[in-house]
Amino acid sequence: MVARAVTVxxxxxxxxxxxxxxxxxxxxxxxxxxxxxxxxxxxxSRERVRGAFAGIGLALPPKRIIASLAPADLPKEGxxxxxxxxxxxxxxxxxxxxDALDGWCAVGELGLGGQISPVGGTLPAAVTAxxxxxxxxxxxxxxxxxxxxxxxxxxxxxxxxxxINHFKGTQRLSQPEPGPLKAGEGVxxxxxxxxxxxxxxxxxxxAAGGHNLLFVGPPGSGxxxxxxxxxxxxxxxxxxxxxxTSMIWSVAGMIERGAITRDRPFRSPHHSASMAALxxxxxxxxxxxxxxxxxGVLFLDELPEFSPQALDSLxxxxxxxxxxxxxxxxxxRYPARFQLVxxxxxxxxxxxxxxxxxxxxxPRCQRDYAGRISxxxxxxxxLTVEVPPVTAADMAxxxxxxxxxxxxxxxxxxxxxxxxxxxxxxxxxxxxxxxRFATPDEAGRALxxxxxxxxxxxxxxxxxxxxxxxxxxxxxxxxxVRRTHxxxxxxxxxxTVAAQDDFDRRAASxxxx
Numbered sequence: 117m118v119a120r121a122v123t124v125x126x127x128x129x130x131x132x133x134x135x136x137x138x139x140x141x142x143x144x145x146x147x148x149x150x151x152x153x154x155x156x157x158x159x160x161s162r163e164r165v166r167g168a169f170a171g172i173g174l175a176l177p178p179k180r181i182i183a184s185l186a187p188a189d190l191p192k193e194g195x196x197x198x199x200x201x202x203x204x205x206x207x208x209x210x211x212x213x214x215d216a217l218d219g220w221c222a223v224g225e226l227g228l229g230g231q232i233s234p235v236g237g238t239l240p241a242a243v244t245a246x247x248x249x250x251x252x253x254x255x256x257x258x259x260x261x262x263x264x265x266x267x268x269x270x271x272x273x274x275x276x277x278x279x280i281n282h283f284k285g286t287q288r289l290s291q292p293e294p295g296p297l298k299a300g301e302g303v304x305x306x307x308x309x310x311x312x313x314x315x316x317x318x319x320x321x322x323a324a325g326g327h328n329l330l331f332v333g334p335p336g337s338g339x340x341x342x343x344x345x346x347x348x349x350x351x352x353x354x355x356x357x358x359x360x361t362s363m364i365w366s367v368a369g370m371i372e373r374g375a376i377t378r379d380r381p382f383r384s385p386h387h388s389a390s391m392a393a394l395x396x397x398x399x400x401x402x403x404x405x406x407x408x409x410x411x412g413v414l415f416l417d418e419l420p421e422f423s424p425q426a427l428d429s430l431x432x433x434x435x436x437x438x439x440x441x442x443x444x445x446x447x448x449r450y451p452a453r454f455q456l457v458x459x460x461x462x463x464x465x466x467x468x469x470x471x472x473x474x475x476x477x478x479p480r481c482q483r484d485y486a487g488r489i490s491x492x493x494x495x496x497x498x499l500t501v502e503v504p505p506v507t508a509a510d511m512a513x514x515x516x517x518x519x520x521x522x523x524x525x526x527x528x529x530x531x532x533x534x535x536x537x538x539x540x541x542x543x544x545x546x547x548x549x550x551x552r553f554a555t556p557d558e559a560g561r562a563l564x565x566x567x568x569x570x571x572x573x574x575x576x577x578x579x580x581x582x583x584x585x586x587x588x589x590x591x592x593x594x595x596x597v598r599r600t601h602x603x604x605x606x607x608x609x610x611x612t613v614a615a616q617d618d619f620d621r622r623a624a625s626x627x628x629x
Contacts (some may be wrong), residue, residue, distance in 0.1 A: 152185025199224030236369030259292030260374025295374020307519035311510035325587030333503030381412030
């Protein structure tokens with residue numbers, strides 16, 4: 117006799133169906149065999165199941181137990197296989213009816229006392245179960261999270277004995293309610309930033325079009341302070357974006373008691389973060405910072421202090437909006453559509469080559485420091501803004517009249533125009549839509565052609581300049597892109613190109629020792 121249960125294996129944020137079959141063979145030495153390409157955590161399920169059964173007063177039958185996880189060639193990772201294996205074994209032992217598990221998918225880790233412990237990935241498991249026409253059995257702590265999957269049927273028992281009683285009809289488990297839609301950490305107001313009007317303007321443009329942004333300035337000039345105020349300018353997540361983002365956070369085990377938020381993610385990893393921490397990886401190919409920032413912002417402070425390999429690993433997800441983690445037996449894909457915001461000092465000494473307290477090693481120190489960032493990564497940055505030191509006169513000024521609320525209203529209006537026009541933001545404009553909506557007037561085309569020839573704009577730089585000019589026009593409420601919009605966009609792009617050209621020129625002429 118074979119008892120069956122259904123569970124899932126995770127492939128990135130996707131959950132793939134796995135059928136669990138348990139068979140009891142009497143005429144042999146008692147044993148518990150688990151097959152189907154399990155990893156160490158799955159293989160240890162045998163001992164957790166044995167302990168959980170003992171915890172509720174059950175003993176394994178003195179027979180050979182064979183548990184098969186199909187398809188056999190799909191890698192199985194994680195402790196969430198405990199519960200479906202236990203349920204199929206209970207059905208094979210006759211503790212619950214054989215047909216009790218029909219129409220259900222199960223995930224959960226078992227404790228030695230029979231309790232069902234929370235696991236990651238419950239939300240994508242619930243979504244997949246609903247698509248398969250199944251309900252989901254999950255730990256009580258994950259019930260509010262699974263309930264966000266819509267009209268899916270959810271059972272969320274606290275312990276194995278409670279689930280057995282439910283199937284026997286002596287206890288009834290109710291459908292859990294979705295967790296709270298929590299507020300974010302609070303908006304940091306732009307009014308708190310004294311001076312830096314040019315940097316604020318660039319921040320507003322970046323927010324309106326989803327463009328990548330780099331602040332360059334000495335320590336204490338307000339680069340991080342400005343970046344931390346970007347989330348307050350961004351609109352909340354749409355329902356589709358909320359589901360996408362929450363599924364990634366669910367796989368990472370970062371949703372507590374089902375609480376999710378419509379605030380866009382803002383991730384700020386330390387510059388010691390490894391390439392795997394940024395892009396994903398590790399033993400179970402967990403999502404990295406670029407995926408946790410999906411539909412939000414990835415802020416890299418002290419940009420040149422990150423390892424060059426880690427920074428260059430961002431180039432592919434910045435273009436494709438996804439990251440692929442290559443494993444020996446599989447390739448795991450995670451969404452990674454994020455807005456990159458970075459900050460850096462002009463040189464390692466901090467102050468650069470001009471003004472009071474200038475670096476005595478300029479320009480070599482600046483060249484070497486910026487040289488840690490590759491040209492292709494620079495080319496993917498749409499706005500490069502110099503943030504000058506804040507003077508005592510700036511600090512003595514009263515707070516600005518306009519703050520985050522006023523800037524956010526302009527950003528919202530610009531984004532509404534973009535989504536009404538193409539269904540997305542300007543940072544994703546391409547192909548026919550780019551030609552149709554971002555081509556400037558005749559004077560603007562002439563200016564872009566001259567500037568592109570003089571500055572050596574790459575094809576990517578040309579495209580990103582057009583997207584940036586389109587955003588500037590949207591903030592102004594203009595129907596078309598004019599010369600003035602192209603000129604401002606080139607101002608931000610030229611900073612990047614000019615910086616690279618300057619470093620290359622100085623490197624060629626620098627004396628060697």
